[in-house]
Amino acid sequence: MKLNHVLSVDQFDKALIEELFYHANWISKAKGHSISHLRGKLLANLFYEASTRTSSSFFAAMSRLGGRVLPINDVTFSSVSKGEILEDTIRTLACYTDIIVLRHPEKGAAARAAAVSPVPIVNAGDGVGEHPTQALLDLFTILAEQGRIDGLSVTMMGDLKHGRTVHSLSRLLRLYDVTVNYVSPPELRMPPDLVRPADREVVELDEVLAGTDVLYVTRVQKERFESTGDYHYALTEDHMxxxxxxxxxxxPLPRVNEIPLSLDADPRAAYFRQMQNGLFVRMALLMYLLG
Incomplete structure (x- = not known):
């Protein structure tokens, strides 16, 4: 199985995931250092939305592989401000670079870009759609933290309606024998097409906490909807x-108030290890796409 673009987790099967994770694990042992497999390659980081972790993670991944990065992190100062359409921007950048990492506020934008691009497109988040590389690093982290995936109980809590990270992770977990719980207010439930009959949807974390092996917390993405409701869901020391x-x-970060700083010292807090794993997984993915 060979991918030309990374648009959705639906493109991945277990064999491909195992191949990527094998190389990501090898890279992790070297801490990402001295692996110059992509020397001479150029990556375009095209971000139509604000980003810290994903943008810098891809920048660091390409740099540690010996390649270079063309950063376009504020389209206000690009031809987009003049009305240039996405397809023309992609065609232009493909003339200069070997791969394009795209974040865009519109669902389906990555597929539009791939339709016209002669170089690989990596979906770094398309509105409320998907975030496939985040799901891959999340799965890698679950495996690293728990030592397995099959047989686990995974609980996702927060804004499940607008969270593209949980949308992609829920799709990816379908490949494995896991129990999935969704914790959210009714207004922010997971889209129905992503909920399997065996999944459990609840309003309070206490209903599923005792059996949870992995708790995936997300923030309420207020920038994606208008509401006056108080949808704050937080993990507390009592929960832990x-x-x-x-x-x-x-x-997936950034966090707002979902996890207090006091829990950062708890050895069960895996979110910063999760961020570091993102570097290793994205390095492996870039090697695969440009290999």
């Missing part, structure tokens, strides 16, 4: 006291 001693807490 009642949770499994082996439970892993993950968060």
């Amino acid at each position: 006291a009642r949770a499994k001693p082996t439970m892993s807490v993950m968060h």
Whole structure:
């Protein structure tokens, strides 16, 4: 199986995931250093939305592989401000670079870009659609933290309606034998097409906390909808006291108030290890696409 673009987690099967994770694990042992497999290659970081982790992660991944990066992190100062359409921007950047990482506020934008691009397109988030590389690094983190994927109980909590990270992760977990719980207010539930009959949807974390192996917390994405409701869901020290001693807490970041700083020292807090794993997984993916 060979990918030309990375647009959705639906493109991945177990064999391809295992191949990527094999190389990501090898890279992690070297901490990403001295691996110059992509020397001479150029990556375009095209971000129509604000980003810290994903943008810098791809920048660091390409740089550590010996390649270079053309950063376009504020389209206000590009030809987009003059009304240039996405397809023309992609065609232009493809003339200069070997691969394009795209974040865009519109669902389906990555597929539009891939339709006209002669170089690989990597979807770094398309509105409320998907964020496939985030899901891959999340899965890699679950495996690293728990030592397995099959047989686990994974609970996702927060804004599940607008969170593209949980949309992609829920799709990816379908490949494995896992129990999935969704915790959210009714207004922010997971889209129905992503919920399997065996999945459990609840309003309160306490309903599923005791059996949870991996707790994936997300922020409420207020920038994607208009509401006056108070949808704040937070993990507390009391929750952690009642949770499994082996439970892993993950968060795609940025966090607002979902996880207090006091929990950062808890060995079960895996979210910064999760960020570092993103570097290793994205390095492996770039090697695969440009290999």
